[in-house]
Amino acid sequence: MSAINTYLLRGASAGELHAALVDASAGKGRPFAWGLDRFDEARVRLPYPETAPGVADAETGELTPVPTGSWLCEIRLVGEVDADLALIAQSLVTEAQAASG
Amino acid sequence: MAVAARSSDIPVQWGASYAPDEGRFQTRTGWWHPKAAFAADFFRGKFARGGSDVALDSFAATVRSSSHLLADATGIYRTFAPNALATLAGVGAYIGGQVTNCWGSPDNLDDTATWAKQNTPVIFADGDFCAVADDSSSATEQLLGTGSIAANAASYAMWVDLKKDSENTVMRSVTFRLFGGTTQSRSCAVNTSTGAYHFGTGNGTPFFYDLGDRWRVGLVIQNNGTNTRGDLYINPCFNTSLSATAADATLTGTASFSWPHMIAGPYPGPRLRVKGTRYASDVQATNMDWFNAAGLAGGGAGLVIPNWGSTGHGVSRTLFELSDGTTNNLVRAYANASDRPALLVVAGGVTQTDTALSAPIALGRKPLIFKWGAAGGYVADGAGNAASIGAITLPTGLAALRLGSSLAGNYLNSVLEQIQICRAMDQSEAQAWAVTA
Numbered sequence: 354m355s356a357i358n359t360y361l362l363r364g365a366s367a368g369e370l371h372a373a374l375v376d377a378s379a380g381k382g383r384p385f386a387w388g389l390d391r392f393d394e395a396r397v398r399l400p401y402p403e404t405a406p407g408v409a410d411a412e413t414g415e416l417t418p419v420p421t422g423s424w425l426c427e428i429r430l431v432g433e434v435d436a437d438l439a440l441i442a443q444s445l446v447t448e449a450q451a452a453s454g
Numbered sequence: 455m456a457v458a459a460r461s462s463d464i465p466v467q468w469g470a471s472y473a474p475d476e477g478r479f480q481t482r483t484g485w486w487h488p489k490a491a492f493a494a495d496f497f498r499g500k501f502a503r504g505g506s507d508v509a510l511d512s513f514a515a516t517v518r519s520s521s522h523l524l525a526d527a528t529g530i531y532r533t534f535a536p537n538a539l540a541t542l543a544g545v546g547a548y549i550g551g552q553v554t555n556c557w558g559s560p561d562n563l564d565d566t567a568t569w570a571k572q573n574t575p576v577i578f579a580d581g582d583f584c585a586v587a588d589d590s591s592s593a594t595e596q597l598l599g600t601g602s603i604a605a606n607a608a609s610y611a612m613w614v615d616l617k618k619d620s621e622n623t624v625m626r627s628v629t630f631r632l633f634g635g636t637t638q639s640r641s642c643a644v645n646t647s648t649g650a651y652h653f654g655t656g657n658g659t660p661f662f663y664d665l666g667d668r669w670r671v672g673l674v675i676q677n678n679g680t681n682t683r684g685d686l687y688i689n690p691c692f693n694t695s696l697s698a699t700a701a702d703a704t705l706t707g708t709a710s711f712s713w714p715h716m717i718a719g720p721y722p723g724p725r726l727r728v729k730g731t732r733y734a735s736d737v738q739a740t741n742m743d744w745f746n747a748a749g750l751a752g753g754g755a756g757l758v759i760p761n762w763g764s765t766g767h768g769v770s771r772t773l774f775e776l777s778d779g780t781t782n783n784l785v786r787a788y789a790n791a792s793d794r795p796a797l798l799v800v801a802g803g804v805t806q807t808d809t810a811l812s813a814p815i816a817l818g819r820k821p822l823i824f825k826w827g828a829a830g831g832y833v834a835d836g837a838g839n840a841a842s843i844g845a846i847t848l849p850t851g852l853a854a855l856r857l858g859s860s861l862a863g864n865y866l867n868s869v870l871e872q873i874q875i876c877r878a879m880d881q882s883e884a885q886a887w888a889v890t891a
Binding site: 391398399401402417418420431 | 517537551552601682731863
């Protein structure tokens with residue numbers, strides 16, 4: 354069973370993350386991102402706004418997530434490592450094939 | 455706004471299924487159509503290429519960096535590992551795009567990171583469900599789940615399953631809400647014994663399904679551009695009246711809920727296993743030798759049986775795409791953004807045809823036929839509808855076949871039961887196949 358490597362990228366915008374992944378795709382047979390806004394949806398979680406954990410309101414219990422202003426995306430590779438991604442990733446998590454999805 | 459028609463991961467059962475060789479007009483040289491060079495019958499787990507049966511592993515390759523759940527014909531979910539096509543005999547192959555659940559821990563409503571308890575309801579496991587108990591006769595006890603969304607005009611499908619019970623007279627209630635700006639919401643009260651339900655006035659397009667041991671209640675809603683949260687209120691003891699507008703705090707009791715989902719997109723899909731993302735399934739033929747060997751560079755035909763689990767997505771959905779690896783030369787069979795079966799042919803970067811049927815797709819297994827050639831072709835369905843294509847310049851260098859997606863994405867987001875790429879055939883022959891397929 355192959356390990357799964359998840360690279361977390363953080364950027365100021367979705368466009369910045371796209372540009373970083375286009376650069377990291379150079380010379381690779383299957384790109385992480387290409388064109389104006391295309392991502393490899395089979396391996397890249399589309400960029401999403403980062404939020405801080407919600408804090409429950411003392412009276413109502415309502416949780417309110419707080420946007421940080423940054424954007425995140427995750428590149429998840431099955432049985433592969435990528436040195437270019439490792440250079441730009443905020444973190445790398447390696448796990449056995451798990452029940453995600 | 456696009457409208458979800460039904461849960462898209464439970465196969466539609468009302469259409470009879472026949473093996474490809476059971477049609478009255480087929481020969482019995484194999485289970486595939488006599489003119490097929492590439493044939494996949496996902497419904498029966500049969501695959502053939504160039505006149506020989508092959509195993510799925512050597513027939514098509516799937517890239518998907520997450521596992522995948524798919525319900526079998528009895529509604530039981532099966533798990534598929536990363537990079538494994540989600541396909542089941544008696545169902546077909548589900549090929550879909552990327553989906554993320556905005557709500558965390560859908561399998562554990564006791565996880566306070568996502569699910570806030572209001573007036574301390576008691577939560578405990580109940581098989582595939584989480585039981586929520588209101589044990590106070592002086593307060594309304596409920597749960598509130600919250601997920602972040604962008605303040606734009608995106609659509610979302612939100613749903614939760616309620617376990618069936620018996621002889622219950624207390625209505626359960628759920629409220630779907632977009633919050634943080636100009637609030638949008640809609641509530642539904644459910645009698646989990648009888649399946650009677652009542653949606654109150656509000657926003658979005660509601661849906662309600664009977665899924666065997668559970669009721670699925672949901673809403674498709676488009677953010678008005680201001681809201682930053684997607685919320686779900688779960689109230690196990692709402693009122694004794696379906697049409698009540700307020701909870702009765704004196705009621706006590708327990709109800710069980712399962713797998714709340716809030717996903718981007720105007721339709722529900724296969725459920726996710728935990729909070730997180732189910733990545734897209736990219737499915738490609740592993741070998742294309744059969745293509746030129748059968749003379750298909752000069753044109754061909756595609757016989758396809760999708761089992762449409764939902765309609766009204768508002769975006770195109772690909773059945774198959776032959777290409778040279780770019781968008782400059784391709785043959786794409788798809789349902790367009792208006793739900794019309796269509797054939798797109800591009801040669802040398804120039805669109806040769808983009809022809810659609812006037813009759814839209816409908817739920818269930820619906821055979822479709824697409825033919826392309828230098829002298830023209832057609833798009834046809836099994837109900838006798840057809841659209842002709844005139845003479846075109848054919849694309850060159852076709853060397854890749856994608857199933858259920860295109861180079862541009864446009865995932866099928868539904869079940870593919872069967873696909874056969876054949877030598878060209880007359881419209882009458884193709885429609886005869888469609889009648890018995």
